[in-house]
Amino acid sequence: xxxxxxxxxxxxxTEIAEAIDxxxxxxxxxxxxxxxxxxxxxxxxxxxxxKRLRPLLVKASCDLFNIxxxxxxxxGLAVECxxxxxxxxxxxxxxxxxxxxxxxxxxxxxxxEATAILAGDCLHDLAFAVLADERTHADATVRCELIASLAxxxxxxxxxxxxxxxLVAETTPFDLPAITRLQLLKTGALIVFCLEAGxxxxxxxxDRRTSLRGYAHDVGLAFQIADDLLDxxxxxxxxxxxxxxxxxxGKATFASLMGVEKxxxxxxxxxxxxxxxxxxxxxxxxxxxxxxDFAISRSY
Amino acid sequence: xxxxxxxxxxxxxTEIAEAIDxxxxxxxxxxxxxxxxxxxxxxxxxxxxxKRLRPLLVKASCDLFNIxxxxxxxxGLAVECxxxxxxxxxxxxxxxxxxxxxxxxxxxxxxxEATAILAGDCLHDLAFAVLADERTHADATVRCELIASLAxxxxxxxxxxxxxxxLVAETTPFDLPAITRLQLLKTGALIVFCLEAGxxxxxxxxDRRTSLRGYAHDVGLAFQIADDLLDxxxxxxxxxxxxxxxxxxGKATFASLMGVEKxxxxxxxxxxxxxxxxxxxxxxxxxxxxxxDFAISRSY
Numbered sequence: 001x002x003x004x005x006x007x008x009x010x011x012x013x014t015e016i017a018e019a020i021d022x023x024x025x026x027x028x029x030x031x032x033x034x035x036x037x038x039x040x041x042x043x044x045x046x047x048x049x050x051k052r053l054r055p056l057l058v059k060a061s062c063d064l065f066n067i068x069x070x071x072x073x074x075x076g077l078a079v080e081c082x083x084x085x086x087x088x089x090x091x092x093x094x095x096x097x098x099x100x101x102x103x104x105x106x107x108x109x110x111x112x113e114a115t116a117i118l119a120g121d122c123l124h125d126l127a128f129a130v131l132a133d134e135r136t137h138a139d140a141t142v143r144c145e146l147i148a149s150l151a152x153x154x155x156x157x158x159x160x161x162x163x164x165x166x167l168v169a170e171t172t173p174f175d176l177p178a179i180t181r182l183q184l185l186k187t188g189a190l191i192v193f194c195l196e197a198g199x200x201x202x203x204x205x206x207d208r209r210t211s212l213r214g215y216a217h218d219v220g221l222a223f224q225i226a227d228d229l230l231d232x233x234x235x236x237x238x239x240x241x242x243x244x245x246x247x248x249x250g251k252a253t254f255a256s257l258m259g260v261e262k263x264x265x266x267x268x269x270x271x272x273x274x275x276x277x278x279x280x281x282x283x284x285x286x287x288x289x290x291x292x293d294f295a296i297s298r299s300y
Numbered sequence: 301x302x303x304x305x306x307x308x309x310x311x312x313x314t315e316i317a318e319a320i321d322x323x324x325x326x327x328x329x330x331x332x333x334x335x336x337x338x339x340x341x342x343x344x345x346x347x348x349x350x351k352r353l354r355p356l357l358v359k360a361s362c363d364l365f366n367i368x369x370x371x372x373x374x375x376g377l378a379v380e381c382x383x384x385x386x387x388x389x390x391x392x393x394x395x396x397x398x399x400x401x402x403x404x405x406x407x408x409x410x411x412x413e414a415t416a417i418l419a420g421d422c423l424h425d426l427a428f429a430v431l432a433d434e435r436t437h438a439d440a441t442v443r444c445e446l447i448a449s450l451a452x453x454x455x456x457x458x459x460x461x462x463x464x465x466x467l468v469a470e471t472t473p474f475d476l477p478a479i480t481r482l483q484l485l486k487t488g489a490l491i492v493f494c495l496e497a498g499x500x501x502x503x504x505x506x507d508r509r510t511s512l513r514g515y516a517h518d519v520g521l522a523f524q525i526a527d528d529l530l531d532x533x534x535x536x537x538x539x540x541x542x543x544x545x546x547x548x549x550g551k552a553t554f555a556s557l558m559g560v561e562k563x564x565x566x567x568x569x570x571x572x573x574x575x576x577x578x579x580x581x582x583x584x585x586x587x588x589x590x591x592x593d594f595a596i597s598r599s600y
Binding site: 033034035037038039042085086089092094095112113114115117118120121122124125126128129131132133134139140141143144145147148151152154155156160161163164165167168169172178181182 | 333334335337338339342385386389392394395412413414415417418420421422424425426428429431432433434439440441443444445447448451452454455456460461463464465467468469472478481482
């Protein structure tokens with residue numbers, strides 16, 4: 001059973017990762033003019049890297065409501081555009097100043113800072129261009145709701161707001177409630193979008209998305225705690241980015257505030273809670289259950 | 301007659317500038333948490349500055365088709381969000397490294413680089429959030445077309461692509477056709493969006509927007525040539541930003557490639573051409589005619 005679930009998840013991850021790469025490749029042909037370097041930087045950061053966890057979550061939420069593959073892939077592509085743009089900008093010297101990402105030099109290291117800033121900005125635009133296109137869904141009302149939700153989840157009330165809090169956390173002590181709120185914004189908001197995407201496509205009203213949001217919150221925090229633990233115990237060769245950074249920066253994390261063992265227990269609890277949110281769903285929610293387990297079993 | 305046109309333009313500029321400030325103020329209340337600095341940076345850059353030329357162009361294009369004030373203001377607000385975000389990012393040390401903008405320190409000088417990058421990113425999101433909202437237009441198809449057009453105009457095929465070319469131009473000699481193409485992307489693409497906004501609201505098919513695009517191209521280039529001339533002959537106290545930068549950087553501009561007198565003539569020609577594109581319109585296009593004249597008569 002564990003083995004089957006693992007294989008099922010791996011197959012799903014491989015399928016979505018391939019689909020995302022194909023889309024990026026099609027959308028970003030390198031022009032033969034002075035903009036070539038910009039497109040190359042976008043391709044460098046967007047293609048062939050990362051777990052593609054967010055597109056997988058979109059696909060899994062679309063599975064709940066029988067939403068077609070193309071819609072799921074395009075909404076997943078949009079959220080991945082936002083995720084990749086945020087990684088490029090967060091890695092900049094003025095922000096987290098990271099040299100490695102997804103096992104290779106960060107965009108500003110491989111290219112230069114100006115190109116990296118612009119490549120991030122362009123992927124940011126691409127997210128909304130993809131959603132606005134009628135291939136994403138025939139109903140423009142659905143597309144507008146996806147756009148409004150993604151813009152909300154990315155901006156100051158979501159991901160970027162969380163990154164601002166993260167910058168403040170470098171110089172101000174954060175307690176557990178503050179760290180939780182930081183992470184609910186920084187990574188949680190986009191994950192909530194992923195889970196809501198299926199419901200938006202299926203025109204499920206907002207007040208019936210509570211369990212999906214609950215799952216998203218719990219899985220998002222579980223992933224974050226696991227990330228903290230990997231930063232302490234992980235291997236840079238496997239994670240593809242520097243480890244030990246939080247401790248070196250003296251930055252409060254779930255693991256530093258709770259202790260490693262307590263944090264590990266908390267992550268397990270969150271995964272159980274996340275799966276409990278899916279209790280009214282049948283096997284159409286199996287992929288979401290597998291993803292919840294993966295949050296704490298992974299080594300990368 | 302000149303006086304009347306001038307007064308009419310001034311009234312329209314004042315009205316739209318006030319409306320844009322009111323909207324930014326409403327949309328960006330400063331929260332009482334660690335994100336306060338982010339919102340303050342967004343407000344600092346967005347409120348009370350600039351000519352608001354792009355929102356005015358949107359309003360003027362909406363006048364052509366009898367589009368209501370709220371739709372015009374919201375589409376103008378969206379394009380101003382994009383414009384301001386691009387100014388914040390372009391001013392960064394890694395890009396143009398500017399200290400002054402709109403008569404005050406640039407965002408990364410007044411705050412810090414990380415906050416400036418995030419404030420730009422958040423205004424970028426806000427543009428699409430504003431357009432996706434049904435207050436912009438009742439028909440979601442119209443909103444999606446606005447979003448798709450603005451994303452296209454901002455990204456690598458538009459403004460950001462032009463900024464990439466501008467970075468390349470610092471180290472590679474550009475001739476007149478290359479500079480023209482650079483400017484058509486860097487500033488022209490957003491101006492084309494402004495002119496098309498009215499037509500999108502009015503559901504005018506693309507093939508009937510040729511004269512609007514022609515006006516946008518001509519006025520965009522005229523404004524750029526006037527900017528080049530202000531960089532040579534202008535007063536930093538009036539323009540609100542450093543002057544003489546292009547020459548100091550040895551950067552090719554319309555003025556440096558054509559000579560000051562020839563450039564001035566070319567700008568006048570473009571303004572006449574822009575107004576000629578409006579020949580099939582009556583007095584509903586007067587604001588657009590005034591804006592074209594303003595392109596070359598301004599001192600800021």
